[in-house]
Amino acid sequence: MLALETAHGDLARIRPAAGPLPWRQRDPGFPGLLRAICGQMISNAAAAAIWGRLSALPGALTPAGLLLLDDAAFRTAGLSRPKMLHVRALAEACASGRLDLDAVALLPDGAAIAAIAAIPGLGPWSASIHLLFGLQRHDVFPPGDVALAAGLAHLRGMEVRPTPKALVAIAESWAPWRSLAARLLWHHWRHATGRGAE
Template sequence: MQTTLPPPPFPEAPDWARAGIAALVAADPRFAGIEAAAGPLAWRVRQPGFPGLLRAICGQQISNQAASAIWKRLSGLPGALEPVGLLALDDATLCGMAGLSRPKAAHARSLATACVEGRLDFCRLTAMGDVEAIAHIAAVKGLGPWTAAVHLLFADQRADIFPPGDVALAASAAHLLGLEARPGPKLLVAMAEQWAPWRSLAARLLWHHWRFVTGRAVVEDG
């Protein structure tokens, strides 16, 4: 009897990313040992549009594990993944049932309102360059450059995005590069310039490295 193995929880990196990783490693050999030690890079992808940005809000300033738990509850609420439906949910639902903090519930409503009013246009977003796209998303109150960058990296799968102010990226860079202290946001962004045009892949590898070093599992839910 032939046993059918379940599909892996995360797909392999696409061909363009593997080519980009090879170019990144050639330019900066310090990335070469990450996958050898931590295993193949798990290719995390999020939903485009409103659900993807809502998922990014869940991850603001908390661990992946906590964000994943909140997202499971939030995404299971009827109407929550549509702007109009989310605006119909009160704090008792968003905070009490889903587990969002009150500030994050406000950020989610700000996002939904911007979508309903047309101030955030996902159709236009796809045609924008990285800097313009980050600014377009970050103009919505409660989102900001980190949330915008994370969304564009995972949902749009852009190749050259580096989320500013990410604590895990700073910790991973310090460990991998043998720095005495974690680089601050400005220094980290400046350091990442040497990894263009593959800064998104550098970020993915650094997150992968830090999960391995700290013994954390890969957690992602859409």
């Protein structure tokens, strides 16, 4: 962390202002990807509430068990119709062996992201989130993440948030520690918006 902060003064300002960096982790298997789907396009608080209800459903944390759940159970958990389709697609891919998460964990970052993103409902963002928080990869930067763009714009005093393409280009200078840079930017944005460790 110190090497990244030493090389990039703007990132070095984050921890003194926001406090120690919380180290968030997720399950590296099926539950971790399931949670990534729950978190798509909604706030962290809403995602946590949905995840809490979904993970409490009997069998939901295994592909076979999840496939036994009906729409009513998913609605009770708070899943939208598209997310119901996505969690089922993930469960079917894992149950059939089309997505072998043990094998994915051994792949290089790009190949692992491509394998996960090939499943309906799991694009590059969800795949990158899984690699970052589930597999603890150190050089992954989620493309198109609105909070990362907002955090960087706030940190650097930019009038306009960088586009996803521009953000990914900026992140190149943080390699091979782009995951850490992302964690720092999320931490900064939570602090700046008063959301704490949400």
